[in-house]
Structures are given as C-alpha cells and as structure tokens.
Amino acid sequence: MRIKKQQESGILEGDLTPMIDMTFQLIAFFMVLINFTQSEQNEKVKLPSSVLAKPAKAPIEFPITLHLTEDATVVVGGQETTIGGIGPFLIREKNVLEIQGKSPDDATVVIRAHRVAATGRVQELIKACQENSFEKFALRAKEDVGNE
Amino acid sequence: MKLRHSTSSGNDKIELQMTPMIDIVFQLLVFFIMTFKIVSQEGDFNIKMPLAAPAAGTPDELQVETIRVRLEADGTGRLARMSFNDRVLSPLQFDDQGSWVNADLLRSEIVAVIGTDRGPGSIQENAEVELDCDFGLNYRHVIEAITAVSGYVGDDDTVIKLVEKIKFAPPRPVTGG
Numbered sequence: 001m002r003i004k005k006q007q008e009s010g011i012l013e014g015d016l017t018p019m020i021d022m023t024f025q026l027i028a029f030f031m032v033l034i035n036f037t038q039s040e041q042n043e044k045v046k047l048p049s050s051v052l053a054k055p056a057k058a059p060i061e062f063p064i065t066l067h068l069t070e071d072a073t074v075v076v077g078g079q080e081t082t083i084g085g086i087g088p089f090l091i092r093e094k095n096v097l098e099i100q101g102k103s104p105d106d107a108t109v110v111i112r113a114h115r116v117a118a119t120g121r122v123q124e125l126i127k128a129c130q131e132n133s134f135e136k137f138a139l140r141a142k143e144d145v146g147n148e
Numbered sequence: 149m150k151l152r153h154s155t156s157s158g159n160d161k162i163e164l165q166m167t168p169m170i171d172i173v174f175q176l177l178v179f180f181i182m183t184f185k186i187v188s189q190e191g192d193f194n195i196k197m198p199l200a201a202p203a204a205g206t207p208d209e210l211q212v213e214t215i216r217v218r219l220e221a222d223g224t225g226r227l228a229r230m231s232f233n234d235r236v237l238s239p240l241q242f243d244d245q246g247s248w249v250n251a252d253l254l255r256s257e258i259v260a261v262i263g264t265d266r267g268p269g270s271i272q273e274n275a276e277v278e279l280d281c282d283f284g285l286n287y288r289h290v291i292e293a294i295t296a297v298s299g300y301v302g303d304d305d306t307v308i309k310l311v312e313k314i315k316f317a318p319p320r321p322v323t324g325g
Contacts, residue, residue, distance in 0.1 A: 016166055023173050030180030035187065048288035049247075050295040052307060053191030060192075110192065113287045116225060120283030122290070123319040130199035138192035141291050145188075 041112075042067040042075050048115040053141035060138065062107035064093050066129075070114040072121045083124045090132040104133040112140045193294050195314050215261060215277045215311070217254065219293055221285035230293070232257045248289055251296035258297050258310050272310065280317035 045067045066086070067075035074081050076089050094104050109129045113122050126137060218231040227248055230237045237257065241250040262272045277297045281290055299309040 016170070020170070020173070023170075023177055027173065027176050027180060030177070030184055034180060034183060035185075041187070047190065048291040050191070050193075050291050051301050052295050052298055053189075053193070054307070055189050055191055108194075115286065115288040115291075117287045118225065118283060119219075119221075119281040119285040119287050119290050120319050120322060122287055123281075123316055126197060126316065127199075127319065130197060133199075135196060135198040137195045137197060139195065139291065139294065140190055140192050141295075143189040143191055 042069075044069045044073075044075065045112050045114050047112060047140060047142040049144035050141040051144045053143045055143070060108045060110065062097065062102065063110050063138075064090075064107055064134070065110040065112060066125060068111065068113040068117050068122060068125055070117055072117065074125065083121060083128055086125070086128050087132065090129060090134065094132055094134075105135060107134060108136045108138050109134050110138045110140055193291070193298060193314070195316075197315050215258070215275060215297075216317075217277055217279050217293060217297065219279065219281045219285055219289060221282040221289075223284075225284045225286040227285065227289040227292075230254065246286075248292045251292065251300075254293065254296040255300060255310070262310060266309075273312070275311045276313040276315065277311045278315050278317050281320070283320050283322045 065076070068083075069075065072083060074083055074086050076086065081089070093107070097104060097107055109126075111122060111125060113125075122139075129137070216231075216233050218229075218234070219227060220229040220231075222228040226242075226246055227240060230240060230253075232254060237253050239250075240248060240253070243249050258275075258277075262270075262275045266272050279290060279293060294314055297311045297314065299307050302308050
C-alpha cells in the first residue's frame with residue numbers, strides 16, 4: 001500500500017481565540033477591581049477590628065491622618081516622629097487650613113493606631129492635637145466581616 | 149505606461165497580525181496583576197473632644213449623666229477588668245486571639261440606661277460615655293468597648309445605634325503595663 005505523503009507546507013496556526021478570551025476577561029476583572037485612591041495606610045499599623053467599622057458614605061472633608069505604631073512612633077506624611085514631635089506638623093496643618101479660610105475645628109484627625117498600642121499613647125496623641133486646637137477625631141478600625 | 153496589476157486574487161486569506169495585540173494585552177494583564185491589592189474596608193468612630201471644658205451654664209434638662217466605663221489592664225495590656233459606673237462587669241470572655249467577645253455584657257447595661265426611645269431629644273441622643281482606660285491597655289480593647297457602646301448589628305444586618313457621644317477621661321499615668 002502506498003502511503004500518501006503529507007505535502008502541506010503551510011504554517012501551523014494554533015487557535016488563539018480561547019486564550020484571548022480568557023486574557024480579556026482577566027484584564028476586565030483587574031480593571032474593575034483596581035483602586036487608584038490614595039489609601040492612607042501604613043504597613044506597620046495593624047488596625048483593631050470592629051463590626052461597626054463601615055466605610056464612610058462621604059469622604060472626610062479635611063482629614064489629617066496620623067499613624068501610631070506599636071512602639072509609639074507616629075507616622076505622618078511618610079515621616080516618622082514621636083508623639084512629642086508632632087507639634088510642628090500640626091502647626092503646619094493649622095496654617096494650611098487658615099490659608100484656606102478654615103479653622104482647626106473643620107479638620108478631622110484620623111487616628112490609625114496599632115491594635116496593641118498602649119491606649120495612653122493614643123490619648124497622648126489626642127492631647128497633642130487638642131493643644132493645637134484640633135477637636136474632631138476619628139478612630140479608625142478595620143471592618144470585621146466575621147460574626148461577632 | 150504599463151500598469152502593474154495586483155497579483156492577489158480574491159481568494160487570499162487576510163491574516164491579522166496578532167503578535168502586537170497579544171504583547172499589549174499581556175503587558176496590561178501584568179500591570180493589573182502587579183497593582184492589584186486586596187484592601188480590607190475601614191471605618192471610623194467619630195469622637196469630639198475639645199480641650200476646653202464646656203462652658204458652665206444652665207444645665208440642659210435633657211442632659212443625661214455621663215456613663216463612666218472603666219477599662220483596666222493587666223501587665224500585658226490585656227483587658228483585666230471592666231466597670232460600668234463603678235460596678236464591675238464580669239465575667240469577661242476572650243477568644244484565642246485575645247479579643248474580648250462578650251460585648252453584650254456592656255451593651256445590655258447601656259441599653260438599660262438609654263432605653264428604647266430614639267430620635268431627637270431622646271436619652272439615646274444625649275447620652276454620653278466616658279472611657280477611663282489604663283495607660284497600658286491594648287488599644288483594640290478600647291475599640292471593642294466603643295463598638296459595644298456605639299451599637300450593634302441587628303438580625304437584618306442593619307446597625308442599631310446606641311450612644312454616639314464618646315469621650316476619653318484624662319489619661320492615667322504610666323504603669324507597668
């Protein structure tokens with residue numbers, strides 16, 4: 001029996017359609033989920049969790065975010081300082097508010113303290129802000145999705 | 149002049165160049181994968197604490213006496229004792245991670261004080277809780293206590309608010325904790 005030799009010298013083409021489908025689906029998935037908002041977070045701070053900690057419906061108008069780590073270091077604007085050394089930063093923030101025609105009462109100090117930070121340190125931080133006329137505070141917590 | 153005729157016949161298959169598209173698509177995919185970050189949702193507990201004490205004047209008839217919640221820590225910062233208006237609440241229960249779990253202990257006391265009335269002028273609206281915490285107390289227990297006094301999640305996942313005015317007592321001196 002004579003075996004017929006394959007004469008086709010064409011290019012082998014794989015079917016790319018499923019791969020492209022899948023890739024576009026992945027791109028769509030990541031595009032939808034991507035969040036470009038500047039989230040004020042710090043890796044050193046592990047927030048306490050609470051079932052009532054729901055994301056605010058409206059953003060805070062003038063937020064000043066202070067991170068307090070476990071060892072009582074304050075991280076503000078990417079710079080580390082101590083609770084005692086926060087004064088100059090707060091004065092600067094106060095000046096910025098005054099330039100905008102606002103007062104420190106209009107700003108909210110967002111405190112992101114580590115879950116095992118000493119409460120006394122948090123209170124010291126609050127006191128340092130109070131001394132610079134800030135009086136609205138927001139204690140930040142992570143949303144606890146599990147059951148209470 | 150002789151015009152050159154196109155040699156292509158109508159049966160030729162037009163081949164799209166897939167390579168540049170796939171290049172770009174993969175670049176996009178890699179970009180999105182690299183920038184993808186799972187962030188847990190965060191929320192705030194708002195407290196208003198002016199440094200100056202409120203001006204003395206005619207006391208408001210609706211003014212409710214401030215509820216004092218005292219949180220005491222052991223040497224490690226863990227919540228050791230809780231008092232509600234100088235009355236000790238017990239037993240405190242904790243989970244494996246050291247989180248205080250029986251928040252209903254404090255919540256039931258709060259509900260007993262503020263009652264079920266809601267809306268403008270109600271006790272619930274005017275009630276104020278003062279948290280008096282040991283210096284070394286782990287901050288998470290403060291958030292747990294604030295959660296217990298602020299409200300709870302009802303059966304239909306709605307948040308039932310309790311006390312909204314929360315403040316801290318003056319800081320206590322540093323202790324061993």
